[in-house]
Amino acid sequence: MKRSLFAITMLAANAVLAQPKDYPVHSVNFTAVQFTDNFWLPRMKVNHTVTIPASFARCESTGRVKNFEMAAAHTGKFCTTFPFDDTDIYKTIEGASFSLSLFPDKKLEAYIDSLIDIVAKAQEPDGYLYTARTINPQQPHAWAGAERWVKERELSHELYNSGHLYEAAYAHYYATGKKNLLNIALKNADLVCSVFGPGKKHVAPGHEIVEMGLVKLYRITGKPEYLNTAKFFVEERGHYNGYDVKSKDSWKNGSYWQDQIPVVDQREAVGHAVRAGYLYSAVADVAALTGDEKLLQAVDSIWQNMVSKKIYVQGGLGAIPAGERYGENYELPNGTAYNETCAAIAGVYWNYRMFLLHGDSKYMDVLEKQLYNGLISGLGLDGKSFFYTNAMQITNHFSHHAMEPERSGWFDCSCCPTNLTRLIPSIPGYVYAQKADAVYINLFVSGKATMQVHGKPVQIVQQNNYPWEGALSFTVTPQKTDAFSLLVRIPGWARNEAIPSNLYAFSDNVTSQVAISINGQPVEYTIEKGYAVIKRTWKKGDVLKVDLPMDVRRVVANEKVKDDQGKVALQRGPLIYCAEWADNNGKAANILIPSNATFQARFQPNLLNGVEVLQSEVPVITVDENAQTVSTSRKTLTAIPYYAWANRGKGEMMVWFPVKVKDVEIIGEQTLQPIENK
Incomplete structure (x- = not known):
C-alpha cells in the first residue's frame, strides 16, 4: 500500500494554486489519525472482518x-432490481479503502483491484459507466430511457x-496511492x-451526490471544470417548468428532489432526506470553494x-x-x-x-448525536444485520408503524448497508481540524494523531473511556516547544443544551462545571463557539x-411536537437511551417515568458488547390475569443505549416515556402486521 507522497503532494499543491477559496477550517486527514479505543475501533474491526466481506459477497451473490x-461483454440481461445497484460496489470499495488505511490487508487490496478491473472493462470508450444501459443499449432498464440522461x-x-x-475513487x-x-x-x-453545463445539456440530478464527488475530484486535480460542473448542477435546481408548483404533493411540485x-x-429542509443531505453537503462545498454568499445564506437557513x-x-432525519x-x-x-440510516449518514456529511x-461546535454536537445514536443503530452488533429505517417506538398494539421490528441481512434497495461500510472506517477524519495555528478537538476517541502546526509535527494522544465516562486526557507533544491554541469542544449536552435550538431541552438544570487542567493544575479558559x-x-x-459531567438527563420536546407532549426521553453523555422488552419483563410501552425518578448508571460488560445501563424504580402499568383490572406497580426500569436495540430479537421498544397516566385506551385482541417500509 505504498504510495508516492511526492506525487500526492504535487497534486495537492497544484490544487491549492487553483483554489483561491476554501473552507476556513480544514480537517486533519483520516490517514493521520489512529484509534486505540474500546468503542469505535472494535466496530471498525468488525466492519473490516465482517461487514465489508459480507457486502462484497452479497454484491456477488445478488448479481x-x-x-x-x-x-463488459455487452451481452446478457441486467439481473438486479435498480439501476443504482452499481453503487453498492462503489460504496463497498470506498469503505474497504478507508479500512485498508486502518488495517493493511493484501488479500482485500488484491480483491479490490480485481473488482476495479471488472469496472474498468465495463466502462464505455468515452467514459460512460452505467451497466443498466451498457449491457444492452437497445433494451436498457425501464428507469433509464431510450437515450443517455x-x-x-x-x-x-x-x-x-x-x-x-467519484467518492470511492x-x-x-x-488510502492506497493507486490511480486505477x-x-x-x-x-x-x-x-x-x-455533456452538462452552460450551452450544453441542462438537468438537476434526480438523486444528488455527483456534486460532492466532483468537488472531491477537483480537490485531487485542481481541474476547474469539476468544480464548475458541481456548481452548475446545484444552480440548475428550481428551473424546471414541468412541475405543478402549486401541488401539495412533493412528487408533483419538485420538492421531493429539492427542485x-x-x-x-x-x-x-424538504423532500427525500438522503437526497437533501447530499445536496446540502454539496451546497456547502460549492459555497466554500467559490465564495458564493447566496448559497451560504441558503444552506445556513x-x-x-x-x-x-x-x-x-x-439525530434521525426524514420523518415521513x-x-x-x-x-x-x-x-x-x-x-x-x-x-433512514442513509439520512443519518448524509447528516454527518x-x-x-x-x-x-x-468553526462552531453546534454542528459537531449534531454530528455527534447522529453518529452515536441514529446512525449506528442501523448496524447490528454482529456487523451483518441492518435497519433501513430506525424506529422511535415499537409496540404490540400499534398497527401502522413503518419500521422493521427486526434487522435484515440485506435489502432489494441495499443502499444503507453499503453506506455504513464506507462511513464507519472514515470516522478518524472527523476527530481533528485546524485553522491556522488553532487545533480543534471535535470527537473524543482514544488514539493518536499527528498534524502540522507552524510547519512542524505535533502529536496528540487521547486517552478516555468515552462515551461511558467523561474524563478526557490529551497528551500534547510538539516537535519543539511552540505557542498555539487547542480548541476542545465542550459538548452542548455538557452545557445544558440538548440541541442547538429550542426543539429539545433538558427539564432538569444541572449545574456541574467542566473542569480543565494542564499538568495537574486547574486552568481558566474561555468558551468561543462552544470550544474551550x-x-x-x-x-x-x-x-x-x-472532565465532562455524565449526569442522566431528562429531555423534553418543544410544545409544537405533539407526539412528545407529557413525555421525557433519557440521555447520558452523547447517548440517547431506550427501554427494550428484553430488560423489562417483555414490555416497554407500559413504563412511566415520573419527575421524581432517580437513576443509577452502571456498566455491564457482558450485555450488548458492553454498555452502560440506566436503572430506576418507576411505576409500570399492569393488567391483571383476568384482563379486567389496570393498575400500576413499581418495578425496575432498565434502559439501554438506543443504538443497541433490536440485537436480541423482536419486541417492544420506547424512546419517549409518559410522565404520568393521562388516559387509558382499551384495545381488543387483534392480529397486527407492520406496513411495508418502501
Missing part, C-alpha cells in the same frame, strides 16, 4: 458484480452512480463535464430549519415514510417515524461541512485534562 461483467431528473440515477464512483486514491479507480472516475467526470425553487431561495424543527431526538422525506415543521411522529464553514480555547506555549508531554 451486482455480474452486471459489470455483462456490461433523458430520465436523469427523476429515475435513471446515471449521475448518482457517477457520484458514488477519492478514498481509494488517498481514480482514472476510471476522471474519465467519467470528463464525459459528464463535456421546487432555486437553491439560493430555499430556506427549509436550511440547517437552522432542520435543527430547530425537523430532527428527532436521536411516503417518499422517505422530511415532514412539515415539527412533524415528528414516533409511531411512523422513518429515519452535511454537519461536518457546516463546521468547516463556521486554551492558548499557551506547549512543550513535549504536556497533559491536558477535561
Whole structure:
C-alpha cells in the first residue's frame, strides 16, 4: 500500500494554486489519525472482518458484480432490481479503502483491484459507466430511457452512480496511492463535464451526490471544470417548468428532489432526506470553494430549519415514510417515524461541512448525536444485520408503524448497508481540524494523531473511556516547544443544551462545571463557539485534562411536537437511551417515568458488547390475569443505549416515556402486521 507522497503532494499543491477559496477550517486527514479505543475501533474491526466481506459477497451473490461483467461483454440481461445497484460496489470499495488505511490487508487490496478491473472493462470508450444501459443499449432498464440522461431528473440515477464512483475513487486514491479507480472516475467526470453545463445539456440530478464527488475530484486535480460542473448542477435546481408548483404533493411540485425553487431561495429542509443531505453537503462545498454568499445564506437557513424543527431526538432525519422525506415543521411522529440510516449518514456529511464553514461546535454536537445514536443503530452488533429505517417506538398494539421490528441481512434497495461500510472506517477524519495555528478537538476517541502546526509535527494522544465516562486526557507533544491554541469542544449536552435550538431541552438544570487542567493544575479558559480555547506555549508531554459531567438527563420536546407532549426521553453523555422488552419483563410501552425518578448508571460488560445501563424504580402499568383490572406497580426500569436495540430479537421498544397516566385506551385482541417500509 505504498504510495508516492511526492506525487500526492504535487497534486495537492497544484490544487491549492487553483483554489483561491476554501473552507476556513480544514480537517486533519483520516490517514493521520489512529484509534486505540474500546468503542469505535472494535466496530471498525468488525466492519473490516465482517461487514465489508459480507457486502462484497452479497454484491456477488445478488448479481451486482455480474452486471459489470455483462456490461463488459455487452451481452446478457441486467439481473438486479435498480439501476443504482452499481453503487453498492462503489460504496463497498470506498469503505474497504478507508479500512485498508486502518488495517493493511493484501488479500482485500488484491480483491479490490480485481473488482476495479471488472469496472474498468465495463466502462464505455468515452467514459460512460452505467451497466443498466451498457449491457444492452437497445433494451436498457425501464428507469433509464431510450437515450443517455433523458430520465436523469427523476429515475435513471446515471449521475448518482457517477457520484458514488467519484467518492470511492477519492478514498481509494488517498488510502492506497493507486490511480486505477481514480482514472476510471476522471474519465467519467470528463464525459459528464463535456455533456452538462452552460450551452450544453441542462438537468438537476434526480438523486444528488455527483456534486460532492466532483468537488472531491477537483480537490485531487485542481481541474476547474469539476468544480464548475458541481456548481452548475446545484444552480440548475428550481428551473424546471414541468412541475405543478402549486401541488401539495412533493412528487408533483419538485420538492421531493429539492427542485421546487432555486437553491439560493430555499430556506427549509424538504423532500427525500438522503437526497437533501447530499445536496446540502454539496451546497456547502460549492459555497466554500467559490465564495458564493447566496448559497451560504441558503444552506445556513436550511440547517437552522432542520435543527430547530425537523430532527428527532436521536439525530434521525426524514420523518415521513411516503417518499422517505422530511415532514412539515415539527412533524415528528414516533409511531411512523422513518429515519433512514442513509439520512443519518448524509447528516454527518452535511454537519461536518457546516463546521468547516463556521468553526462552531453546534454542528459537531449534531454530528455527534447522529453518529452515536441514529446512525449506528442501523448496524447490528454482529456487523451483518441492518435497519433501513430506525424506529422511535415499537409496540404490540400499534398497527401502522413503518419500521422493521427486526434487522435484515440485506435489502432489494441495499443502499444503507453499503453506506455504513464506507462511513464507519472514515470516522478518524472527523476527530481533528485546524485553522491556522488553532487545533480543534471535535470527537473524543482514544488514539493518536499527528498534524502540522507552524510547519512542524505535533502529536496528540487521547486517552478516555468515552462515551461511558467523561474524563478526557490529551497528551500534547510538539516537535519543539511552540505557542498555539487547542480548541476542545465542550459538548452542548455538557452545557445544558440538548440541541442547538429550542426543539429539545433538558427539564432538569444541572449545574456541574467542566473542569480543565494542564499538568495537574486547574486552568481558566474561555468558551468561543462552544470550544474551550486554551492558548499557551506547549512543550513535549504536556497533559491536558477535561472532565465532562455524565449526569442522566431528562429531555423534553418543544410544545409544537405533539407526539412528545407529557413525555421525557433519557440521555447520558452523547447517548440517547431506550427501554427494550428484553430488560423489562417483555414490555416497554407500559413504563412511566415520573419527575421524581432517580437513576443509577452502571456498566455491564457482558450485555450488548458492553454498555452502560440506566436503572430506576418507576411505576409500570399492569393488567391483571383476568384482563379486567389496570393498575400500576413499581418495578425496575432498565434502559439501554438506543443504538443497541433490536440485537436480541423482536419486541417492544420506547424512546419517549409518559410522565404520568393521562388516559387509558382499551384495545381488543387483534392480529397486527407492520406496513411495508418502501
